[in-house]
Amino acid sequence: MSVKAFELVLAVERELLMGDKPRINIECIECCGKNIYIGTNDCFLHHFLLEEKSSSKGNPAFAAQKQLQRHLGLKKPVNELKAASALNRLIVLCDNTIMVVNMLNLEPVPSGAKIKGVVTFTVNENPVNGDPFCVEIGVISVKKRTIQIYMVYEDRVQIVKELSTPEQPSAIGLDGYFLCLALTTQYIILNYNTGASQDLFPYDSEERKPIVKRIGREEFLLAAPGGLGMFATAAGISQRAPVRWSENVIGAAVCFPYVVALDEGFITVHSMLDQQLKQTLSFRDGHILQDFEGKVVLTTTKAVYVLVPLPLERQIQDLLASHRVEEALVLAEGARRNIPKDKFQVMYRRILQQAGFIQFGRLQFSEAKEHFRKGHLDVRELISLYPLLLPTTSTFTRSHPPLHEFADLNHLTQGDQKKILKCKRFLISYLSEIRSTEVANGYRDDVDTALLKLYAEANHESLLDLLVSENACVLMDSVPWLEKHKKFFALGLLYHYNGQDDAAVQLWMQIVNGELHDDTRADLYEYIVDFLTFSSKQDLIWKYADWALQKNEKVGVQIFTKRPEDEEKKGKLNPDNVIKYLHKYSQAIILYLEHLVFEKNIQKEKFHSHLAALYLDRVLQLHSQSETPSEELSSSRTKLQNLLQKSNLYRVQLLLGKIKDTDLKFECAILYGKLEEYDKALHILVHQLKDFQAAERYCLWASEDKDPSYRQRLFHMLLALYMDPSISNDALVMAAVDLLNRHAEVFDAVRVLRLVPESWSVQLLCPFLSGAIRESMHSKRMSQVALGLARSENIIHKHEKMKSKGGPIFLSEKKGCQLCHNTFSEPEFVFHPSGIPIHTHCAAKRNRESPSRRQYPNVNNHT
Numbered sequence: 001m002s003v004k005a006f007e008l009v010l011a012v013e014r015e016l017l018m019g020d021k022p023r024i025n026i027e028c029i030e031c032c033g034k035n036i037y038i039g040t041n042d043c044f045l046h047h048f049l050l051e052e053k054s055s056s057k058g059n060p061a062f063a064a065q066k067q068l069q070r071h072l073g074l075k076k077p078v079n080e081l082k083a084a085s086a087l088n089r090l091i092v093l094c095d096n097t098i099m100v101v102n103m104l105n106l107e108p109v110p111s112g113a114k115i116k117g118v119v120t121f122t123v124n125e126n127p128v129n130g131d132p133f134c135v136e137i138g139v140i141s142v143k144k145r146t147i148q149i150y151m152v153y154e155d156r157v158q159i160v161k162e163l164s165t166p167e168q169p170s171a172i173g174l175d176g177y178f179l180c181l182a183l184t185t186q187y188i189i190l191n192y193n194t195g196a197s198q199d200l201f202p203y204d205s206e207e208r209k210p211i212v213k214r215i216g217r218e219e220f221l222l223a224a225p226g227g228l229g230m231f232a233t234a235a236g237i238s239q240r241a242p243v244r245w246s247e248n249v250i251g252a253a254v255c256f257p258y259v260v261a262l263d264e265g266f267i268t269v270h271s272m273l274d275q276q277l278k279q280t281l282s283f284r285d286g287h288i289l290q291d292f293e294g295k296v297v298l299t300t301t302k303a304v305y306v307l308v309p310l311p312l313e314r315q316i317q318d319l320l321a322s323h324r325v326e327e328a329l330v331l332a333e334g335a336r337r338n339i340p341k342d343k344f345q346v347m348y349r350r351i352l353q354q355a356g357f358i359q360f361g362r363l364q365f366s367e368a369k370e371h372f373r374k375g376h377l378d379v380r381e382l383i384s385l386y387p388l389l390l391p392t393t394s395t396f397t398r399s400h401p402p403l404h405e406f407a408d409l410n411h412l413t414q415g416d417q418k419k420i421l422k423c424k425r426f427l428i429s430y431l432s433e434i435r436s437t438e439v440a441n442g443y444r445d446d447v448d449t450a451l452l453k454l455y456a457e458a459n460h461e462s463l464l465d466l467l468v469s470e471n472a473c474v475l476m477d478s479v480p481w482l483e484k485h486k487k488f489f490a491l492g493l494l495y496h497y498n499g500q501d502d503a504a505v506q507l508w509m510q511i512v513n514g515e516l517h518d519d520t521r522a523d524l525y526e527y528i529v530d531f532l533t534f535s536s537k538q539d540l541i542w543k544y545a546d547w548a549l550q551k552n553e554k555v556g557v558q559i560f561t562k563r564p565e566d567e568e569k570k571g572k573l574n575p576d577n578v579i580k581y582l583h584k585y586s587q588a589i590i591l592y593l594e595h596l597v598f599e600k601n602i603q604k605e606k607f608h609s610h611l612a613a614l615y616l617d618r619v620l621q622l623h624s625q626s627e628t629p630s631e632e633l634s635s636s637r638t639k640l641q642n643l644l645q646k647s648n649l650y651r652v653q654l655l656l657g658k659i660k661d662t663d664l665k666f667e668c669a670i671l672y673g674k675l676e677e678y679d680k681a682l683h684i685l686v687h688q689l690k691d692f693q694a695a696e697r698y699c700l701w702a703s704e705d706k707d708p709s710y711r712q713r714l715f716h717m718l719l720a721l722y723m724d725p726s727i728s729n730d731a732l733v734m735a736a737v738d739l740l741n742r743h744a745e746v747f748d749a750v751r752v753l754r755l756v757p758e759s760w761s762v763q764l765l766c767p768f769l770s771g772a773i774r775e776s777m778h779s780k781r782m783s784q785v786a787l788g789l790a791r792s793e794n795i796i797h798k799h800e801k802m803k804s805k806g807g808p809i810f811l812s813e814k815k816g817c818q819l820c821h822n823t824f825s826e827p828e829f830v831f832h833p834s835g836i837p838i839h840t841h842c843a844a845k846r847n848r849e850s851p852s853r854r855q856y857p858n859v860n861n862h863t
C-alpha cells in the first residue's frame with residue numbers, strides 16, 4: 001500500500017551546471033555536508049554549495065551556489081568521486097587513475113599522489129586500521145582478477161594488500177575486512193585478512209549491471225536475478241526478506257527504513273521492514289542514484305535532484321489517518337534507532353494510543369486494549385467517550401491534538417445499541433484490569449466512579465465487590481446514579497464506605513420494610529443484624545437494635561451475643577446495660593443471659609440467678625398453660641435442670657422458695673443438694689418421684705469432683721433409704737440390690753453386710769461381693785506397692801548419706817578458714833562437700849548473703 005515517503009526536489013539546474021553547452025553530461029556526484037561535487041564527461045570538477053529552504057507553500061526547496069570548477073587536465077570523463085572530509089580531500093577516478101585533490105580549491109595535492117590502473121573503487125566506511133587521518137579504499141585493478149587495498153593519506157597513498165579472485169570482478173563493496181564482489185557469474189564475500197571466501201548466489205554481470213551497496217555494518221544490498229534486491233551479511237546469510245524491484249534497476253540507495261531503486265523511468269521506494277512497495281515516482285532519464293549521510297541524491301545526465309524524506313512522524317500520521325495501523329506501528333518501530341530515546345518514547349506512546357482508538361472504533365477490543373496498555377493511555381481519554389461517566393468534579397480535558405476523531409460513543413457507533421453495549425462491556429473489562437495498577441494512579445476517583453456507573457447500569461455482579469473493597473467512587477456523582485438504577489443496597493454500602501453508617505442502615509431498613517424495592521439480597525434483615533453486630537458505633541447499635549428485635553428476637557439479639565471478641569475485652573458494651581435494655585424482650589434476654597453464662601462463662605451471681613429465675617418462670621408458665629407435658633415444657637425443664645446442676649453461683653434459697661410448693665420435684669431435689677441437704681433430696685427422688693435411676697445419677701452428680709469418702713457417704717445414705725425397716729416395699733429392696741451390684745466399689749462392704757438382712761442369699765449379692773473383694777484386694781496391693789516404693793526411696797537416701805560421710809577430717813589450730821582466713825579456735829566447723837573446712841559462723845553468714853550454693857576450690861591448708 002502506498003505512502004508518501006519522499007518528495008523529489010530539483011537541487012542543481014541544468015543551466016547552472018553547463019550553461020549553453022549541450023554536450024556536457026554528469027558522470028558522477030559526491031556530497032559532503034552542504035557541498036556537492038559533480039564530475040562531468042569533459043573532465044571538469046564542479047563544486048556547489050547547497051542550501052535547503054522552504055518554498056512559499058511550505059514545501060522543501062534548494063538553492064545551489066556554484067563555488068568553483070576545475071579541469072583535471074585530461075580528456076576523459078570523471079568516473080567516480082569520494083570525499084575524505086577528515087583529510088579535506090577528494091578522491092577522484094579519471095582515465096583509470098585515482099588522484100587526490102583539495103576539497104576547497106580542487107587542486108591536486110603537491111605530492112602528485114596517484115594510483116594507476118583502476119577500474120573502480122570504494123571507500124571502507126568501517127576501517128580496521130584505526131588511524132583517523134587516512135582513508136582505506138578497495139580497488140578493482142585493470143590487472144585481471146585482482147583486488148587491491150590502499151591507504152590514502154593527506155599527500156600520499158600506500159598499498160596494503162593485493163588479492164586475486166576466481167573471476168574478473170565488476171563491482172565492489174567494502175566493510176571492515178570483508179569485500180563483497182560481483183564477479184562475472186556470481187556474488188561472493190571475501191575476507192582480505194584471512195583470504196576466506198563465501199559464495200552468495202549466481203548473477204550474470206555481463207547481462208545486467210550488478211549493484212553492490214553497503215547498507216550497514218557487515219551488510220550489503222545486491223541486485224539479484226528476477227528483479228530482487230537481496231540483503232546479505234558478511235557471514236553469507238540474509239537477515240531480511242528481499243525486496244522486489246524492476247528488472248532494469250541501474251542504482252539503489254538506502255534511507256532507513258526505505259530502499260530506493262532507480263530504473264529508466266521510475267523511482268521505487270520499498271520498506272525494509274515489511275518489504276512492501278510504498279511509493280513510486282516518475283523519473284525519466286535517470287542516470288545516478290546515491291545516498292550520502294542520510295541524503296538521497298539522483299541525477300539525470302543534465303541536472304541534480306534530491307529525494308527529501310518526509311518526517312517519519314508525518315508518514316506515520318498519514319498511515320494512521322488511513323487507518324493502516326499495522327504499517328504505522330511497523331514504521332514507528334523501525335524509526336527507533338534514528339530518534340533519540342526520550343523523543344521516541346513520547347512519539348511512540350502517542351502513536352500506540354492513536355492506534356488503540358482506531359482499533360477501538362473498529363470494535364477490535366483486544367488489539368485496542370493492548371495498544372492502550374503499551375501506550376500508557378490516560379484512561380480518562382477513553383472514559384470521556386462515554387457520556388456522563390466522568391464525575392462532575394473531574395478537571396480532565398482531551399489531548400490536543402486529538403488522539404481520535406470521535407465526539408462520543410454515539411458518534412462512534414452511529415447510535416447502534418448493540419455496538420454501544422459491546423463498547424460498555426469492553427470498558428468494564430479494561431477499567432477492572434487497570435484500576436489497581438499504575439495506569440490508574442492519580443485517576444482512581446474517575447476510574448472507580450465510571451466503573452460504578454457501568455456496573456449499576458448493566459446490573460453487573462461486580463458492583464458489590466467494588467463497593468466493599470477499597471474504592472475512590474465520588475459520592476456526589478454516585479448517589480443519584482445508584483438511585484436512578486434502584487441499587488439501594490449498593491448505595492448503602494457506598495454510604496458505609498464513606499463513614500455514613502446511619503444513612504446506610506436507614507436505607508436498608510426501608511428495603512426490609514417494603515418502602516423501597518431492591519432484591520439484591522434476600523437475607524437483608526440478617527445482613528443488617530450482622531452489620532450492627534460488627535459496628536463499633538454504640539449510638540448506632542442502640543438506635544436500631546429495637547427495630548431488629550421487634551422483627552425477630554432470636555436473630556436480633558445476635559447484635560449483642562456475637563460481638564467481636566476484641567470489643568468485648570475492651571468492655572465497650574456493658575452487660576448490665578444490655579440486660580436492662582432487653583428486659584422487654586422475653587426471648588432475647590434469655591438468649592443474652594445464656595450467652596453470658598454458658599458461652600462467655602462469666603462467673604457472676606446476678607447473671608446466673610437472673611437466668612435461673614427466667615428459666616423457672618418460663619417452666620411455671622408453660623406448666624400452668626397445659627396439664628399434659630409438651631415438648632417445649634420438656635425442653636425448658638431440661639435447660640433449668642442443667643443450669644441448676646452445673647452452676648454454683650445462683651441464689652439457691654430464692655429459687656427453692658419458688659419451687660417448693662410446685663410439682664417440680666426433681667428441680668427441688670437439685671436445690672436441696674446445693675444446700676447439702678441430701679437426705680431431703682434423696683427422699684424426694686426415692687419416695688415421691690420413685691425414680692431410682694435418677695437417685696443414683698443424683699449421688700454421682702453430687703459427689704463429682706469430691707473425695708471417695710464423700711461419694712461413699714451419699715451412696716450409703718441412699719442405701720439406707722432403700723432398706724428402711726419401717727417401709728416394706730419389694731421395689732425398694734430390688735433397687736437396693738441393683739445399687740449394691742452396680743456400685744460395689746463405692747460401698748464399705750463391712751457396713752453393708754451388717755445392714756443387709758440374713759435372709760438375702762449370697763447369690764443375690766454375688767456381683768456386689770465379687771466387686772467388694774476385688775476392690776479390697778486392689779487397695780491392699782496398691783498399699784503394698786506404695787510401701788515398697790517408700791522403703792526403696794529411704795534406702796537410696798541412706799546410701800547418699802553414707803557416701804557423703806567419707807573419711808576422717810583433720811583439724812588443727814594452724815589450719816585456716818577459707819572464707820575469713822582465720823585459724824580454728826574451736827573444734828566445731830562446717831565441712832563443704834568440696835573438702836574445704838570453714839567456720840560455722842562464716843558458713844551461716846555466707847548463706848544469708850547468697851542463697852545459692854557456692855563451690856569452693858580445693859586449696860592448700862594454711863599453717
